[in-house]
Amino acid sequence: MEYNKKVVTLVYGCQMSERDAETLTEITRHFGYSPSEDLETADLVIVNTCCVRESAENKILGKIGELKKLKERNSRVKIAISGCMVQQPGALERLQKRAPHVDIWAGTHNLHDFSALLRKVEQGEKVAEVWQEPKGTLEVASFAEKGKLHANVNIMYGCDNFCSYCIVPYVRGRERSRKPKEIIEEIKSLVDSGCREVTLLGQNVNSYGKEFTPALDFADLLHQVDQIASLLRIRFITSHPKDLSDKLIKAVAEGEKLCEHFHLPIQSGSNFILERMNRKYTREYYLKRVQQIRELIPNASITTDIIVGFPGEAEEDFEQTLTMMKQAHYSQAFTFMYSKRSGTLAAKMEDQIPLDVKKRRLQKLMSVQNSESLEWRQHMIGQVVEVLVEGPSKTNPQRLTGRTRGNELVVFKGDLASIGSLVHVKINEAGTWTLVGEVESNRGIQSFM
Ligand code: SAH
Numbered sequence: 001m002e003y004n005k006k007v008v009t010l011v012y013g014c015q016m017s018e019r020d021a022e023t024l025t026e027i028t029r030h031f032g033y034s035p036s037e038d039l040e041t042a043d044l045v046i047v048n049t050c051c052v053r054e055s056a057e058n059k060i061l062g063k064i065g066e067l068k069k070l071k072e073r074n075s076r077v078k079i080a081i082s083g084c085m086v087q088q089p090g091a092l093e094r095l096q097k098r099a100p101h102v103d104i105w106a107g108t109h110n111l112h113d114f115s116a117l118l119r120k121v122e123q124g125e126k127v128a129e130v131w132q133e134p135k136g137t138l139e140v141a142s143f144a145e146k147g148k149l150h151a152n153v154n155i156m157y158g159c160d161n162f163c164s165y166c167i168v169p170y171v172r173g174r175e176r177s178r179k180p181k182e183i184i185e186e187i188k189s190l191v192d193s194g195c196r197e198v199t200l201l202g203q204n205v206n207s208y209g210k211e212f213t214p215a216l217d218f219a220d221l222l223h224q225v226d227q228i229a230s231l232l233r234i235r236f237i238t239s240h241p242k243d244l245s246d247k248l249i250k251a252v253a254e255g256e257k258l259c260e261h262f263h264l265p266i267q268s269g270s271n272f273i274l275e276r277m278n279r280k281y282t283r284e285y286y287l288k289r290v291q292q293i294r295e296l297i298p299n300a301s302i303t304t305d306i307i308v309g310f311p312g313e314a315e316e317d318f319e320q321t322l323t324m325m326k327q328a329h330y331s332q333a334f335t336f337m338y339s340k341r342s343g344t345l346a347a348k349m350e351d352q353i354p355l356d357v358k359k360r361r362l363q364k365l366m367s368v369q370n371s372e373s374l375e376w377r378q379h380m381i382g383q384v385v386e387v388l389v390e391g392p393s394k395t396n397p398q399r400l401t402g403r404t405r406g407n408e409l410v411v412f413k414g415d416l417a418s419i420g421s422l423v424h425v426k427i428n429e430a431g432t433w434t435l436v437g438e439v440e441s442n443r444g445i446q447s448f449m
């Protein structure tokens with residue numbers, strides 16, 4: 001087939017959204033599109049959306065507005081808007097009114113059927129399709145791009161937790177796990193085309209396989225993935241603390257390729273707020289989980305997500321979040337101001353927090369976490385850590401970058417030939433976000449390519 005048409009894919013939100021965007025881009029290949037980054041010469045622009053916070057939605061609405069101008073300059077271009085924002089109950093009609101220049105609207109459950117929509121649009125129609133439920137298992141196999149070192153692999157979809165602030169269960173549907181065989185095959189094919197690191201994706205990977213008979217849980221799946229030859233590293237997100245089993249911690253401690261990194265969102269350090277968030281754990285329980293990780297895996301890196309300004313959050317609740325940061329010793333935290341999502345329970349709570357208070361708390365939280373992140377990295381000075389070499393550093397092309405098993409970013413002097421391999425780097429300097437080091441020459445490069 002002749003590849004003469006260009007598709008630009010823009011993606012907002014989490015890794016699952018990124019993965020969906022890859023699927024969409026791949027589907028367009030069968031229609032003769034090749035990926036591009038230049039909007040001006042594009043024949044098709046896909047925007048895969050996120051609606052987890054209002055700030056994301058505002059950015060996306062701004063982009064959709066810009067695309068209207070693009071279409072005025074270039075009437076040939078087709079515009080597709082897909083994903084979570086479109087899937088929100090009642091959103092489609094509102095969006096269509098606001099953006100009549102869009103050619104394809106697609107929800108999260110019918111992304112895999114994107115080819116049918118694209119076919120119609122190529123014949124001059126405008127289409128909108130948002131299925132209320134996923135129909136069967138519509139997995140489009142992951143497409144291994146040549147030379148791509150890292151890949152995201154879905155292991156499950158949806159979420160059953162209904163945290164009171166969160167829109168995800170409404171736009172991603174109920175939890176469903178992919179069969180281990182499918183996952184393993186997908187990873188093997190990725191590895192065959194050069195991939196060395198996978199991140200297994202799910203909103204709550206710890207409840208993977210709940211529905212399977214005979215029983216097979218996430219730790220069992222990890223054990224199987226760990227056996228795949230030539231794969232160097234396995235990561236996973238996200239672990240809901242309430243379901244983090246000892247068996248899983250043990251699996252990570254023992255697994256050869258399983259990286260010692262847990263993304264364990266706490267959301268708040270206050271039991272009162274955790275209860276209102278419907279997180280189903282207490283601060284004390286969470287800290288015990290952290291302790292268990294540290295006992296079995298002393299070097300484990302733990303990262304988290306935190307929301308400030310959840311309805312009813314008093315100053316003392318916020319203080320408890322701050323003390324939690326100091327107790328848990330996170331290597332990194334993703335911090336957010338609570339954003340009201342219509343349709344969720346928390347949106348109806350009365351004691352919403354004013355924006356200025358949320359902003360102040362976010363600033364304070366970030367400054368506490370920044371010093372924690374720095375301290376975490378400083379304790380690594382002098383250590384020799386395993387790094388998967390990704391490529392030249394964006395800020396300093398004379399240096400290479402890569403990540404430790406704990407997912408810390410490292411910048412170091414090294415040989416371009418080591419890209420895609422594991423090297424041992426001695427850490428000499430540490431900043432809040434980055435470690436600086438040098439390759440330990442006596443341990444050399446372990447090449448697996
Ligand atoms: N499944 C994951 C989280 C997915 S959403 C988990 O349970 O940990 C990613 C993060 O966005 C959440 O951890 C939370 O910190 C944040 N988030 C979700 N809804 C939000 C809202 N309404 N306002 C602000 N932050 C929110």
Ligand code: SF4
Pocket residue numbers: 159160161162163166167168169203204240
């Ligand atoms: Fe949202 Fe909670 Fe599900 Fe995470 S576990 S996606 S925060 S509802």
